[in-house]
Structure formats: C-alpha cells, structure tokens
Amino acid sequence: MKVHAMWDSYPELKQDLADVLSLIDSRIHVRNKAVEERIKEMVYSGGKLLRPAFTLLCSNIGPTYKKEDAIAVSAAIECLHLATLIHDDVIDEASHRRGVRTIHADEGNKIAIYAGDYLFSVCFTILANHATSLSDLEFNARGMEKILSGELEQLNSRYQFNVSIKDYLTRIAGKTAQLFAISFYSGAVLSQSSRRVTMISRNIGHNIGMAFQIKDDILDYRSDFSALGKPVMSDIRQGIYNLPLIYVLQNKPSVFHDLLAKGEAMTDHDLEEVMNLVDHYHGLEKAEQLAEKYTDKAIKQLKKLPDGEYKSIIQEVMATLLVRSM
Amino acid sequence: MKVHAMWDSYPELKQDLADVLSLIDSRIHVRNKAVEERIKEMVYSGGKLLRPAFTLLCSNIGPTYKKEDAIAVSAAIECLHLATLIHDDVIDEASHRRGVRTIHADEGNKIAIYAGDYLFSVCFTILANHATSLSDLEFNARGMEKILSGELEQLNSRYQFNVSIKDYLTRIAGKTAQLFAISFYSGAVLSQSSRRVTMISRNIGHNIGMAFQIKDDILDYRSDFSALGKPVMSDIRQGIYNLPLIYVLQNKPSVFHDLLAKGEAMTDHDLEEVMNLVDHYHGLEKAEQLAEKYTDKAIKQLKKLPDGEYKSIIQEVMATLLVRSM
Numbered sequence: 001m002k003v004h005a006m007w008d009s010y011p012e013l014k015q016d017l018a019d020v021l022s023l024i025d026s027r028i029h030v031r032n033k034a035v036e037e038r039i040k041e042m043v044y045s046g047g048k049l050l051r052p053a054f055t056l057l058c059s060n061i062g063p064t065y066k067k068e069d070a071i072a073v074s075a076a077i078e079c080l081h082l083a084t085l086i087h088d089d090v091i092d093e094a095s096h097r098r099g100v101r102t103i104h105a106d107e108g109n110k111i112a113i114y115a116g117d118y119l120f121s122v123c124f125t126i127l128a129n130h131a132t133s134l135s136d137l138e139f140n141a142r143g144m145e146k147i148l149s150g151e152l153e154q155l156n157s158r159y160q161f162n163v164s165i166k167d168y169l170t171r172i173a174g175k176t177a178q179l180f181a182i183s184f185y186s187g188a189v190l191s192q193s194s195r196r197v198t199m200i201s202r203n204i205g206h207n208i209g210m211a212f213q214i215k216d217d218i219l220d221y222r223s224d225f226s227a228l229g230k231p232v233m234s235d236i237r238q239g240i241y242n243l244p245l246i247y248v249l250q251n252k253p254s255v256f257h258d259l260l261a262k263g264e265a266m267t268d269h270d271l272e273e274v275m276n277l278v279d280h281y282h283g284l285e286k287a288e289q290l291a292e293k294y295t296d297k298a299i300k301q302l303k304k305l306p307d308g309e310y311k312s313i314i315q316e317v318m319a320t321l322l323v324r325s326m
Numbered sequence: 327m328k329v330h331a332m333w334d335s336y337p338e339l340k341q342d343l344a345d346v347l348s349l350i351d352s353r354i355h356v357r358n359k360a361v362e363e364r365i366k367e368m369v370y371s372g373g374k375l376l377r378p379a380f381t382l383l384c385s386n387i388g389p390t391y392k393k394e395d396a397i398a399v400s401a402a403i404e405c406l407h408l409a410t411l412i413h414d415d416v417i418d419e420a421s422h423r424r425g426v427r428t429i430h431a432d433e434g435n436k437i438a439i440y441a442g443d444y445l446f447s448v449c450f451t452i453l454a455n456h457a458t459s460l461s462d463l464e465f466n467a468r469g470m471e472k473i474l475s476g477e478l479e480q481l482n483s484r485y486q487f488n489v490s491i492k493d494y495l496t497r498i499a500g501k502t503a504q505l506f507a508i509s510f511y512s513g514a515v516l517s518q519s520s521r522r523v524t525m526i527s528r529n530i531g532h533n534i535g536m537a538f539q540i541k542d543d544i545l546d547y548r549s550d551f552s553a554l555g556k557p558v559m560s561d562i563r564q565g566i567y568n569l570p571l572i573y574v575l576q577n578k579p580s581v582f583h584d585l586l587a588k589g590e591a592m593t594d595h596d597l598e599e600v601m602n603l604v605d606h607y608h609g610l611e612k613a614e615q616l617a618e619k620y621t622d623k624a625i626k627q628l629k630k631l632p633d634g635e636y637k638s639i640i641q642e643v644m645a646t647l648l649v650r651s652m
Contacts, residue, residue, distance in 0.1 A: 029471055030475055113439060117442070121473075148443050
C-alpha cells in the first residue's frame with residue numbers, strides 16, 4: 001500500500017498520487033544505497049499526501065488541465081515537505097514518525113541532515129525541469145523563509161509562559177499553512193485560473209492549513225496519554241506550548257508556572273496534570289472553536305471557486321480532516 | 327573588509343564580488359534577528375569567494391555579457407556553498423571556521439540546520455527569479471546529489487583502511503569539484519558560449535576543484551601541528567582519511583593499522599606520529615604530484631578558451647591557489 005487509504009474513494013486522484021510517488025522515487029539516486037533506501041522508505045511511509053493531493057485537485061480549477069505538470073509540481077511540494085520533516089526529526093530528536101523509526105534515530109544526525117538536504121535539492125530540480133517558472137509558483141525567498149522560520153520561531157519562543165496566540169498563529173502559518181497555501185496556489189496557477197481565483201485558492205489553502213495544524217495540536221492532547229512518544233509531552237517538556245495550553249496560560253498562568261518551569265525534568269505525572277488542567281480550563285474547547293473558524297472561512301471561500309468534481313472532493317476531504325471532535 | 331584581499335589587484339571583479347555579497351545580504355530576511363545576524367556574518371566571514379569569482383570571470387567567455395545575471399547566479403552558487411558549509415559544521419561538530427566560531431557551536435544544531443536550509447532556499451529562489459532556467463545551468467538532481475553525496479560517501483567510508491584513491495577522488499569530485507564545475511559552466515552558459523566551449527569550461531572547473539581540494543588536504547598536514555582545531559587531526563580521529571594518508575596506507579598498511587584503529591581515542595602524540603609517517607613514506611609528495619596533474623590539465627584546457635582578460639585572471643588565480651608548495 002503506497003497511497004494512503006483516505007484516497008480510496010477517488011481512484012483517479014489515487015492513481016495520480018501514486019504517479020507523484022513514482023516520480024519522486026525515480027529522482028532519488030544516492031550512491032550510498034542504504035541511505036537511498038531510507039529516503040525512499042520515507043517517501044512511501046504512508047503519509048496522507050494532503051499537499052500533493054490539493055495541488056492535483058486545484059490543477060482542475062482553471063480552463064487548462066496539464067496533468068504532467070501538476071504531477072511534477074505536486075512531487076516537488078511533497079519533497080519539500082519530506083525534507084522539512086527529516087530535519088524536524090533531527091531538531092526534535094524524534095525517534096519515531098508515523099510509527100516508523102526516523103532516519104535521525106537509526107542513521108544519526110549526519111545522514112539525516114544530508115537526506116533532508118538531498119530532498120530539498122530534488123524538490124528544486126524537479127521544479128527546474130518544469131515549464132512553469134518557480135516564481136510563478138511562489139517559490140520565493142519570502143515564502144520559503146516562512147516555511148523554515150516557523151521552526152526557528154518555535155525554538156525562539158521556548159519556555160515563554162507569556163507566548164501569545166498571535167505568536168502561535170505566526171508559527172503555524174509558517175510551519176504548516178504556508179505549504180498548504182502553496183499547494184493550492186500552484187494548482188490554480190497551473191490550470192491558468194484568473195488572478196482572483198488563484199488568490200482565493202491560496203487563502204483556502206492557508207485556512208485549511210491553519211485549521212489542520214490546530215486540530216493536530218488538539219489531537220495530541222486527546223490521544224491516549226500512555227501512547228508511546230506522544231509528541232505533546234516532549235513538546236511541553238521542551239518548552240514548546242501549543243494553542244490549548246496557550247489559551248489557559250493567558251487566563252490561569254499561576255496554575256501552570258511551577259509545573260512548566262520544571263522543563264525537561266517534568267515527570268509523566270506532571271504532564272498528566274498539565275493536560276488535565278488544560279482540559280479543565282477549556283483550552284481544548286477554545287482551540288476547537290478557532291479551528292472551526294478557519295474551517296468555516298475555507299468553506300466560505302471554496303464556494304466562490306468554479307464548480308467541478310475537484311470542489312466536491314476538497315469539501316469531502318475537509319469534512320474528513322477537520323470534523324469537530326467534541 | 328568584505329571581499330577577500332586576494333582580489334585587490336582586480337578592482338572591477340572585486341566590485342562585482344561586493345555586489346554578489348550585497349545581493350545575498352538583501353535576500354536574507356529572518357524574523358529571528360539573532361539568526362539573521364549569524365547568517366549574514368557567515369556571508370561576510372572572509373572566504374575567498376572562488377566560486378562566484380569563477381562564475382563572474384567565465385561570464386566573459388562568450389559573445390554576450392550579462393552582468394546582472396552573472397551576479398545573480400554567482401550569488402546563488404555562493405549561497406549553496408555556504409549552506410553546505412553550515413551543515414558540514416553540524417556534521418563535523420566543528421567549533422571554528424575561518425577562525426570564527428560556527429553557528430553550530432554558538433547556537434546549536436537546531437539553528438544551524440535551519441540556517442543551512444534557509445540558505446539553500448535563498449540559492450534556489452535567486453535562481454528562480456532569474457531569466458536563465460535552472461536546468462540550463464545544470465542545477466539538476468544528479469549534480470546536486472554529487473555535491474551532497476560527497477559528504478555521505480565520507481561518512482560511509484569511515485575507518486576503512488583499504489579506502490582507495492578512486493573512492494577519495496569520487497568523494498572530492500562531489501564535495502568540491504562539482505560546484506567549481508558548475509561555477510565555470512554557469513558563467514559560460516550565461517555568456518552564450520558554444521556547447522564545446524561550455525563543456526571545456528566545465529572541465530576546467532572540475533580540474534581546478536580537484537587540484538584545490540587535494541592542495542587543501544595537503545595543507546592540513548603542513549600547517550603547524552599545534553594549530554588549534556587543525557582539521558586533519560579530527561578527520562583522522564573520525565576515520566576520514568585523505569589522499570596523503572591513503573597513498574601510504576596502500577603501500578605500508580601495517581605501519582598504520584594499530585595507530586588508526588584507536589579512532590577517537592588517538593592521542594595527539596599518535597596523530598603526530600601518523601603525520602610524520604605520512605611524510606616519511608612520501609604521501610604528501612605523491613598527493614602534490616596528483617594535484618599538479620589536475621592543475622596541468624586545467625591549464626591545458628584553459629588555453630583552448632577564447633582569449634580575453636578573464637583568461638589571464640583565471641591563470642593568475644590558479645597560480646596563486648595551486649602553486650607547488652614543495
């Protein structure tokens with residue numbers, strides 16, 4: 001199973017996504033075969049492939065449908081995503097991702113850094129061999145900086161009890177929403193949509209990305225506390241505070257300070273207490289509400305796009321991804 | 327002093343190199359100002375700027391001279407070089423480069439990885455905003471893989487006493503010569519040289535890069551043994567063997583095995599002994615001879631290029647860089 005089962009109901013899209021993975025696969029040539037194998041495993045590790053899927057779907061918005069181009073740009077976007085994941089795992093010292101041991105954990109920092117660099121270069125070289133110019137696709141220095149600096153912001157704001165909602169939103173706008181925006185935007189550009197439609201598409205991508213990341217951060221609290229390698233636990237220990245916690249920190253700071261100040265020394269019991277307090281003071285509920293606001297915006301904007309099968313699929317995918325969980 | 331003094335005799339080129347640095351500087355916008363400052367420091371850290379200089383010089387080979395394009399492509403190449411240096415410092419756990427503390431040492435792995443990623447993206451986005459297509463400039467997956475996999479090969483061949491000359495040459499062809507080849511090639515392409523001239527230029531770059539790296543590896547042995555952070559010492563401890571040592575390992579393996587097998591546990595005395603043995607068994611001399619072979623090839627090919635001031639400057643630069651030191 002190479003393509004995630006969530007696409008089973010859309011056989012054509014599923015086939016295109018399989019072609020995206022094949023294209024990436026065909027571009028990966030590393031003399032060190034063990035490393036090549038690990039990079040390919042990462043490509044086929046069963047992620048949802050949301051970003052390439054959105055690009056493929058949006059390449060049906062405008063009057064021109066260029067399948068080959070859409071697959072190439074989707075592949076480049078997925079490579080960029082995978083590159084940042086590999087480097088994130090080095091930075092977060094993560095041992096597992098999607099249930100599989102990370103390249104960082106198995107092969108060490110050094111190989112993981114180069115594997116990420118290599119996927120960056122595959123991203124750009126796929127785009128380079130491609131008819132549409134990169135600047136048309138908004139692969140510009142500002143956009144890339146947004147993607148990369150999301151992580152830097154995160155490092156910078158560690159252990160700040162007074163981190164604001166705005167800081168959090170800026171962080172996830174870079175870390176997640178920017179690449180979703182590029183996915184939508186690129187598809188719309190490829191299909192030669194009008195400027196207006198292209199900008200709406202981009203905003204939809206941004207809003208879906210924002211909602212998706214907030215939901216993801218909420219899910220970290222909801223999943224079984226004993227789940228191995230639960231990311232929210234290590235995030236909180238490392239001083240990275242996500243939306244539900246930030247909400248309650250703003251209103252009930254004193255309850256948390258002593259606990260959070262322990263940092264890496266926080267026990268599992270401490271963490272469980274933090275998580276219960278977040279729930280008790282309605283942090284999760286407020287975060288859900290904000291996710292919903294972004295989802296609503298996206299739905300409203302989606303209505304403005306030309307009708308088509310792509311549009312109903314985006315709606316269905318949003319319903320699956322962003323369904324209210326409480 | 328922003329541009330290295332080696333360019334003082336060529337005021338026009340020096341000014342262009344200053345413009346290359348300004349262009350890079352103008353593209354670096356990181357919200358985290360401390361990180362931005364460190365990246366800019368790296369840009370202005372006084373490297374020789376050989377790669378951009380060669381691109382600028384080669385942009386005079388053909389009939390068309392496009393200064394602005396040449397400066398942009400040179401800037402992109404320098405960014406790529408700096409990105410790999412920053413990541414190399416993480417991988418090598420290097421505390422200093424060019425006498426200055428590394429980003430890795432001061433700010434940690436995490437920020438250094440992102441700073442490198444950011445410079446990668448600046449490289450590609452400068453190229454993207456540029457008229458000439460990336461594929462014309464040979465920024466392709468194979469070429470990039472060569473650059474990146476040089477380091478992977480190095481990791482892979484650690485502590486191999488039977489590492490061959492060929493392995494070493496493959497490694498430095500990727501690590502160093504490939505980017506020199508791209509520098510020459512890109513300049514020639516920009517100036518609309520014929521295919522023949524472009525390919526000769528590329529080979530010159532390759533051969534200069536090979537000679538340059540071999541000379542650099544020899545210099546590590548020649549510099550004062552007590553010099554702080556002497557790279558060859560940490561390389562040998564980490565099991566990375568360079569040409570002079572490989573030559574003697576091939577002929578006198580038994581003399582070295584016990585010493586090298588100590589790996590990270592090698593004392594300074596052990597290292598001094600290795601270095602004396604390498605000298606005694608003519609490792610340095612043989613390496614010099616090979617460097618000279620590459621230099622001679624480059625000089626021979628350079629003669630085939632159209633005459634011009636650029637050509638004499640390249641010759642003079644080669645004489646400075648690749649002069650026989652024994």
